[in-house]
Amino acid sequence: MARKRGRGMAACWYGIARTATIDRAAAWAEIDDGGSAKIVTGVTEIGEGILTVLAQIAAHEIGVKPEHVVIGDNDTARAPEAAHAGASRQTYMVGNVVALASREARQRLVDVMAEMWDVSAETIRTGNGEIWAENTNHRISMGEAVACAKNRGVVPIGSATFGTDTTGIMDGKGGDGSGRPWQAYVFGCQVAEVEVDTITGEVQVLAVWAAHDVGRAVNPQGVEGQIEGGIVQAIGQALMEDYQLNDGHTSTSGFAKYILPTSLDVPRVNSIIIEDPDPIGPLGVKGIGEPAMVPTIPAVMNAIYDAVGVRVFDLPATPEKILLAMREKARREATMAMQAAE
Amino acid sequence: MVDIRLNATINGRKVSRDAKPHLRLLDFLRDDLNLTGNKEGCGAGECGTCSVFVDGVLMKSCLMPVAKAQGAQIDTIESLAKSGELSVLQKAFHKAGASQCGYCIPGMVMAATAALRANPFADREEIKERLGGNICRCTGYQKIFDAVELARDVQNGRLPATALLETDTADGEVIGKSVRRIDAPSKVSGRLKYAGDMTMPGMLYVQVLRSPHAHARIVSIDTSAALAMEGVESVITSADVPGKDGFGVFVHDQPIMARDKVRYVGEAIAAVAAEDALTAKRAVAAIKVVYERLVPVFDPDEAMRVGAAVVHDYAPDNITKHIPIRVGDVEAGFAESDLVIEENYSTQAIEHAYLEPEAGLAYVDHDDVVTVVSPSQNITHHRHMLARIIARPISKVRFIMSPVGGGFGGKEDMIYQGMLALLAMKTMRPVRLVYTREESIISTAKRHPSRTTLRMGVMRDGRIRALAMRMVCDGGAYGLSTEGVMRKAAILAAGPYNIPNVRIDTFGIYTNNTPSGAFRSFGALQTQFATESHLDIIAERLGLDPFEIRRINAMRDGATTHTKQKLGSVSLMRALDAAEQASGWEAGAPAVRGPTRGDLAHDDVRPSVTLGARFGADDTQEAAE
Numbered sequence: 001m002a003r004k005r006g007r008g009m010a011a012c013w014y015g016i017a018r019t020a021t022i023d024r025a026a027a028w029a030e031i032d033d034g035g036s037a038k039i040v041t042g043v044t045e046i047g048e049g050i051l052t053v054l055a056q057i058a059a060h061e062i063g064v065k066p067e068h069v070v071i072g073d074n075d076t077a078r079a080p081e082a083a084h085a086g087a088s089r090q091t092y093m094v095g096n097v098v099a100l101a102s103r104e105a106r107q108r109l110v111d112v113m114a115e116m117w118d119v120s121a122e123t124i125r126t127g128n129g130e131i132w133a134e135n136t137n138h139r140i141s142m143g144e145a146v147a148c149a150k151n152r153g154v155v156p157i158g159s160a161t162f163g164t165d166t167t168g169i170m171d172g173k174g175g176d177g178s179g180r181p182w183q184a185y186v187f188g189c190q191v192a193e194v195e196v197d198t199i200t201g202e203v204q205v206l207a208v209w210a211a212h213d214v215g216r217a218v219n220p221q222g223v224e225g226q227i228e229g230g231i232v233q234a235i236g237q238a239l240m241e242d243y244q245l246n247d248g249h250t251s252t253s254g255f256a257k258y259i260l261p262t263s264l265d266v267p268r269v270n271s272i273i274i275e276d277p278d279p280i281g282p283l284g285v286k287g288i289g290e291p292a293m294v295p296t297i298p299a300v301m302n303a304i305y306d307a308v309g310v311r312v313f314d315l316p317a318t319p320e321k322i323l324l325a326m327r328e329k330a331r332r333e334a335t336m337a338m339q340a341a342e
Numbered sequence: 343m344v345d346i347r348l349n350a351t352i353n354g355r356k357v358s359r360d361a362k363p364h365l366r367l368l369d370f371l372r373d374d375l376n377l378t379g380n381k382e383g384c385g386a387g388e389c390g391t392c393s394v395f396v397d398g399v400l401m402k403s404c405l406m407p408v409a410k411a412q413g414a415q416i417d418t419i420e421s422l423a424k425s426g427e428l429s430v431l432q433k434a435f436h437k438a439g440a441s442q443c444g445y446c447i448p449g450m451v452m453a454a455t456a457a458l459r460a461n462p463f464a465d466r467e468e469i470k471e472r473l474g475g476n477i478c479r480c481t482g483y484q485k486i487f488d489a490v491e492l493a494r495d496v497q498n499g500r501l502p503a504t505a506l507l508e509t510d511t512a513d514g515e516v517i518g519k520s521v522r523r524i525d526a527p528s529k530v531s532g533r534l535k536y537a538g539d540m541t542m543p544g545m546l547y548v549q550v551l552r553s554p555h556a557h558a559r560i561v562s563i564d565t566s567a568a569l570a571m572e573g574v575e576s577v578i579t580s581a582d583v584p585g586k587d588g589f590g591v592f593v594h595d596q597p598i599m600a601r602d603k604v605r606y607v608g609e610a611i612a613a614v615a616a617e618d619a620l621t622a623k624r625a626v627a628a629i630k631v632v633y634e635r636l637v638p639v640f641d642p643d644e645a646m647r648v649g650a651a652v653v654h655d656y657a658p659d660n661i662t663k664h665i666p667i668r669v670g671d672v673e674a675g676f677a678e679s680d681l682v683i684e685e686n687y688s689t690q691a692i693e694h695a696y697l698e699p700e701a702g703l704a705y706v707d708h709d710d711v712v713t714v715v716s717p718s719q720n721i722t723h724h725r726h727m728l729a730r731i732i733a734r735p736i737s738k739v740r741f742i743m744s745p746v747g748g749g750f751g752g753k754e755d756m757i758y759q760g761m762l763a764l765l766a767m768k769t770m771r772p773v774r775l776v777y778t779r780e781e782s783i784i785s786t787a788k789r790h791p792s793r794t795t796l797r798m799g800v801m802r803d804g805r806i807r808a809l810a811m812r813m814v815c816d817g818g819a820y821g822l823s824t825e826g827v828m829r830k831a832a833i834l835a836a837g838p839y840n841i842p843n844v845r846i847d848t849f850g851i852y853t854n855n856t857p858s859g860a861f862r863s864f865g866a867l868q869t870q871f872a873t874e875s876h877l878d879i880i881a882e883r884l885g886l887d888p889f890e891i892r893r894i895n896a897m898r899d900g901a902t903t904h905t906k907q908k909l910g911s912v913s914l915m916r917a918l919d920a921a922e923q924a925s926g927w928e929a930g931a932p933a934v935r936g937p938t939r940g941d942l943a944h945d946d947v948r949p950s951v952t953l954g955a956r957f958g959a960d961d962t963q964e965a966a967e
């Protein structure tokens with residue numbers, strides 16, 4: 001058989017939010033005329049879907065539909081700081097702070113309605129764009145409630161800041177690296193199934209099973225999107241991508257030479273979302289952007305070994321390297337067989 | 343060259359306009375007609391973001407001279423959702439979560455539209471082949487395939503149109519639900535404006551002069567000929583920086599344009615603002631720089647040796663950052679181990695290849711606020727740095743984030759925003775810079791290439807007694823995120839395992855290569871590649887299943903990390919169990935079991951492909967009707 005299959009696995013861990021420093025983020029929330037929610041925060045959507053996640057969180061906390069949440073995003077002259085897009089931090093840092101700000105805005109509105117309806121604030125519920133008091137027939141739309149509040153001189157707003165309880169690590173001269181770099185950790189494990197063409201050396205990754213703890217999945221489809229995208233980027237590094245320099249000049253300055261994974265290179269990704277809630281933040285969420293790609297490369301290398309008995313130590317595992325390693329292995333085995341025969 | 347008169351039908355309307363003959367169809371559509379839905383991802387026919395229909399045929403408009411469009415019928419992404427109503431395919435992209443950064447999406451929607459026109463019953467494998475000319479860097483393509491399959495089934499009546507809508511939940515709970523992305527309609531329709539799609543009245547075009555040398559002293563820069571050219575408004579060099587020059591995520595070692603010397607090929611040296619891009623390009627070519635070549639250093643191990651060329655005076659040993667982690671006594675740990683294995687691993691430099699090349703606008707507003715609009719991942723920090731560089735109070739510096747067409751860490755660096763701000767201040771006009779793909783690749787950060795030596799000592803029963811790792815990374819010419827990458831790499835290097843004796847050293851090194859910087863998984867990818875490969879090597883030697891050796895060593899609730907932090911709940915065992923079960927893993931030592939294993943090729947595995955078996959490359963551009 002010219003094509004051989006194999007499987008490999010690898011595990012990973014990752015820290016959520018900025019490393020070995022105190023991370024922070026802030027947000028403002030307002031329940032607006034008509035009962036929509038307005039969130040302003042220096043969040044940075046880079047494609048991962050954070051705006052949708054924040055809309056869901058604000059909707060959940062305030063009791064409106066996600067499509068009735070408007071988000072004012074990053075502008076240093078208009079939005080409070082939420083710091084950067086990176087470190088798998090935005091759902092954790094910005095998600096949690098938007099929840100806190102939304103809660104405060106909701107409380108303002110609830111307090112007004114409690115006074116108006118003469119009920120205790122604890123009995124008031126919100127959801128799906130409505131506000132009501134339990135065991136009464138008081139039930140109005142959020143839009144009406146906002147009008148009530150404004151008639152009493154109250155604009156239902158909230159603000160919040162969220163920081164981490166973390167430290168630097170002792171990495172100066174003679175240091176041992178000790179410290180508390182993150183307050184939330186995630187863990188994951190992936191299994192890869194590959195097929196190696198023993199004639200051409202080409203490797204196809206046919207499937208990846210990816211189990212990742214995300215704390216709490218606000219939007220499972222978005223989590224899957226991060227896992228799928230991360231795995232395919234990692235396969236690019238595992239098998240084909242290579243920024244090459246010769247005396248400082250690159251020979252790969254375009255996509256004709258710098259080869260990226262296309263639709264034909266991707267495995268079927270089977271995501272398994274694990275929810276081990278973060279006990280510190282108000283939502284239990286953690287993160288997924290970066291950990292998703294950490295176990296893929298070793299899982300693929302372990303699978304190649306399982307298939308054809310060669311291990312690639314120097315990435316990427318190009319067809320040439322696989323063939324070379326297979327030839328060396330055959331030579332080694334032949335020598336050993338000869339020695340055994342002597 | 344005289345203009346040509348172009349007559350064509352564009353998105354159903356007759357268009358008759360003069361056009362510069364050197365334009366590509368993509369430029370004409372985007373710049374002259376303001377149809378910015380289709381994007382330029384590469385300008386070389388490699389990515390598909392510029393795909394449009396020419397007489398019903400899917401074409402890459404970056405490869406087509408505008409004159410070729412004479413008399414043609416052109417349809418861009420804007421034609422698909424004319425009155426604001428998305429097409430079935432666009433709705434399916436929305437529903438399936440097929441857009442992330444969105445930059446590839448207009449081209450992808452065009453290609454998918456062509457695919458379903460060519461074969462309304464195309465199966466998943468055929469869909470993949472028909473999308474083979476379009477790159478997406480974000481999604482991993484899965485949800486794009488899902489979207490095309492969904493659209494196909496709705497179009498064929500196999501699924502009702504309601505399958506495209508939001509699924510409301512009875513209890514109204516929205517957390518934990520796959521709510522459709524709120525930004526998807528703007529992305530699938532091409533209506534979202536990225537920085538390179540934006541224009542402002544009176545805007546000038548910026549081009550950058552870059553270093554042809556890896557390491558050279560700048561003897562002189564003569565900009566007079568460039569400045570004298572008609573249409574050139576300003577030429578800047580590091581001499582024009584009014585404040586304290588220097589940016590970087592950890593050390594501010596990089597001037598916004600090379601100062602006194604260049605440290606890598608592609609480093610910015612000067613920038614021009616002119617009335618149009620062509621004039622700016624010509625002016626860049628007219629700048630004369632005299633260099634004195636310096637001895638370069640390209641290998642990080644060589645750079646660490648005494649006597650190597652020094653890249654930055656402040657770091658005579660070329661070490662950007664060394665991070666140590668120490669637990670217990672590794673030598674004692676190795677001594678008591680039953681088996682000690684050492685191997686070397688290496689990883690290569692990787693380009694982020696976000697489909698949106700760097701772009702930005704800057705202007706000075708009516709209140710004298712220097713404003714920069716750019717797809718940056720960290721404008722908070724950029725504002726701090728820029729205020730210092732241009733010597734203005736922070737309140738007079740404003741950054742506005744434009745939609746980010748992919749970042750992956752590569753847009754954390756303030757690599758071009760300083761030049762833009764300076765040119766806006768000099769000219770008091772809006773200025774815009776859009777990188778070409780080549781510029782983006784040669785001048786921006788890469789994933790740190792690494793060389794790792796890993797030594798692990800284990801007991802016969804699989805318990806790891808000691809781990810020693812030394813990783814040397816090429817940080818390239820500037821610091822950028824190197825310090826942070828080394829730190830995260832080191833902290834996570836030993837994996838989520840209980841190991842009593844650990845010694846880890848990661849080194850980020852200056853060289854005259856393209857700088858390395860932040861890249862998704864930030865050093866942890868390099869170190870855990872080594873550790874997780876190593877565990878399988880050891881498992882084979884000990885006759886242990888790979889899951890088993892990891893379980894034996896796995897951190898559990900309350901574990902203490904290698905930085906001596908006590909953890910709360912640890913979900914590693916759950917993740918191991920879940921992956922093992924979902925994949926139907928057949929247990930056994932990793933001893934080349936592939937040929938005999940019984941768990942292969944079940945339902946969750948895609949069929950393998952013989953590349954190009956069904957369609958030739960040209961065939962994918964076949965007629966749509």
Ligand code: FES
Pocket residue numbers: 381382383384385386387388389390391392393402403404405
């Ligand atoms: S294929 Fe035209 S821009 Fe990439």
Ligand code: FES
Pocket residue numbers: 047440441442443444445446447477478479480481697747748
């Ligand atoms: S969504 Fe495809 S490149 Fe970002």
